[in-house]
Amino acid sequence: MAQHARSIPRLHSAVAGSPFQGASAGDDIMVIDPWRDEPVHRLARGGADAVNAAVARAREAFLASRWESRATRAGWLLAAADAIAAAAPALTDLMVRAIGKPRRAAGFEVGRSAAFIRACAGAIHHLHGETVPLDGTPAGAGRFGFAERVPLGVVAAVTPFNAPANLLVQKVAPAIVTGNAVVVKPAPEGAAVALEIARLFAEAGLPAGLFSVVLGGAEEALALAAHPDVAVVTVTGGTAAGEALARAAGAKRFLGELGGNSPNIVCADADLPDAVARILPSAFEASGQQCISTQRIIVEEPLFDAFAEAFVEGARRLKAGDPDDPDTDLGPVVHARAADRICGMIDAAVADGARLLTGPDRRGCLIAPTVVSRAPQASVLVREEIFGPVAVLLPVPDVDAALALANDCEYGLQGACFTRSLDTAMRMSRELQVGSVWINEASRFRLDSYPFGGFGKSGTGREGVTYAMEECTTWKFTGMRLSAGR
Structure with a gap:
């Protein structure tokens, strides 16, 4: 400088x-x-x-x-x-x-x-x-x-x-x-x-x-x-x-x-390629610096390994780099203090037993798309808002457990669920404790025609x-x- x-x-x-x-x-x-x-x-x-x-x-x-x-x-x-x-x-x-x-x-x-x-x-x-x-x-x-x-x-x-x-x-x-x-x-x-x-x-x-x-x-x-x-x-x-x-x-x-800590639930009956294709940009575009960026990806266990493999592969294909390049998918986070905070949260989760599947490969303020698996529920990556290009994969045995995990959070802005079941979709609408719920669309999707806001620490x-x-x-x-x- x-x-x-x-x-x-x-x-x-x-x-x-x-x-x-x-x-x-x-x-x-x-x-x-x-x-x-x-x-x-x-x-x-x-x-x-x-x-x-x-x-x-x-x-x-x-x-x-x-x-x-x-x-x-x-x-x-x-x-x-x-x-x-x-x-x-x-x-x-x-x-x-x-x-x-x-x-x-x-x-x-x-x-x-x-x-x-x-x-x-x-x-x-x-x-x-x-x-x-x-x-x-x-x-x-x-x-x-x-x-x-x-x-x-x-x-x-x-x-x-x-x-x-x-x-x-x-x-x-x-x-x-x-x-x-x-x-x-x-x-x-x-x-x-x-x-x-x-x-x-x-x-x-x-x-x-x-x-x-x-x-x-x-x-x-x-x-x-x-x-x-x-x-x-x-x-x-x-x-x-x-x-x-x-x-x-x-x-x-x-x-x-x-603030937000958006849960995206992927049910065992979900269209796997579609879920991966929609959640990837929701987690990593804008370098994850949006209150409705996908943070917690809660996946039913029968689909977990296949989802994790496809998601990590997709994350590695994203182009992180010069924001002036029209082909860049995600640029740097806003400043060095933010990069320090995000990488500190990743390190703390890994020290607590989480698996790092890809990333962060930090260069200055640039953090590559980062995928963390099986972080403990008490981890800061699960409990707090990351506001960075980090997605946390969390396996659950069934829909009941998925809802319990999604709702075990002080934030409630926007969430998503991927399923082919109308019954499951309607249950998510009723029970997911967020201000907006999307079915078969990721949590970062927003239109200006509907009421947008949250519960709890996500505001009023x-x-x-x-x-x-x-x-x-x-x-x-x-x-x-x-x-x-x-």
């Missing part, structure tokens, strides 16, 4: 679309390219001043624009989606450099982000209110009521590094289209993407103040969550960070999409187009006495 700090771009918070000068350069956060091991840019911490300025401006913008029509708000989103789609090459480059995301996956993420924004623009026209019958009791006679969903005000969004465009717009678009203002505190590695998307929204016509970005770390995130003028806090990130933000938020509405609330829009609004009732003579 010979590049001198003065030649590295310095990024600033953007409040109401204008750069906000943060703390002194000595407090900067450096973002390192995890593949090249060289600085990409440095962030000026916004501190309390940037948080206060962004929230104050957001509150003003909300009050000024909350009566804009749905058509106007949808128009803002459609224009922003077009701008983001047009800027796909630049956004892709930022992700490749700052987080080591493979170019193919980064390009897909930008396209999905634009599609999500367009979906929110369309869905706002179907977010209906309702009439409320009041004459069910004598006191309600001669009275009429209706309820509508109204915006809450300023939405504070704390976003992670792993999908810096998609997980940002998952919060920004529902907030804006329902009439709110939003202040985003992105993970440092996703800051450049957040700033560029905010700029694109502004250039597309979004009024100043409705979308601001505050740079920094935990201090800025906690200050934003605790701010008295913030009405909603929405977070995607680790469970410990989410719990700290929930405490800071207090009585505010809190939406937390937090639900995302997805209409579900996130509901989280950004609340019911307001109006009642009328129709005749003074009754």
Whole structure:
């Protein structure tokens, strides 16, 4: 890292679309390219001043624009989606450099982000209110009521590094289209993407103040969550960070999409080649750095050896390396600290008796697809979220044992089961303790049309187009006495 700090771009918070000068350069956060091991840019911490300025401006913008029509708000989103789609090459480059995301996956993420924004623009026209019958009791006679969903005000969004465009717009678009203002505190590695998307929204016509970005770390995130003028806090990130933000938020509405430890159950009657083909990318694409990446693969014993052999063979065929290569399947993890943590978890499991079938073959921040077999139930690889390219194979005698093992976990975000039996599929739907269950599809598969969120340490609330829009609004009732003579 010979590049001198003065030649590295310095990024600033953007409040109401204008750069906000943060703390002194000595407090900067450096973002390192995890593949090249060289600085990409440095962030000026916004501190309390940037948080206060962004929230104050957001509150003003909300009050000024909350009566804009749905058509106007949808128009803002459609224009922003077009701008983001047009800027796909630049956004892709930022992700490749700052987080080591493979170019193919980064390009897909930008396209999905634009599609999500367009979906929110369309869905706002179907977010209906309702009439409320009041004459069910004598006191309600001669009275009429209706309820509508109204915006809450300023939405504070704390976003992670792993999908810096998609997980940002998952919060920004529902907030804006329902009439709110939003202040985003992105993970440092996703800051450049957040700033560029905010700029694109502004250039597309979004009024100043409705979308601001505050740079920094935990201090800025906690200050934003605790701010008295913030009405909603929405977070995607680790469970410990989410719990700290929930405490800071207090009585505010809190939406937390937090950690995961996704179980994928492979029953003895499963289509083996199909299960392997779907679980492989679910475990290893994005270097396993997604909350719904496959972690625990629970296989009925009659199929276990054949599955393990095919899965390891498939893992060895995946291309791990330069994220700028369009043929790369998985690049480096986000930074050296993450690589140290992941390899430490692998070593601990092997010391406890687990078998290492392939990997990790670490080179800097690059960890090859790693498959571990028969890790003890008390192992950190089984109990905790790995957030890396590691899959744990666990044999079980039957479906009962598979469900018991899958549910013996504090996380409950998304799970999967591979089976040809409708009865087994329906039992998984009922008994698997996760927010979403996929049958004959791996746990990393996600669509934006269904309610997405978890149980337990995986958080609270639900995302997805209409579900996130509901989280950004609340019911307001109006009642009328129709005749003074009754």
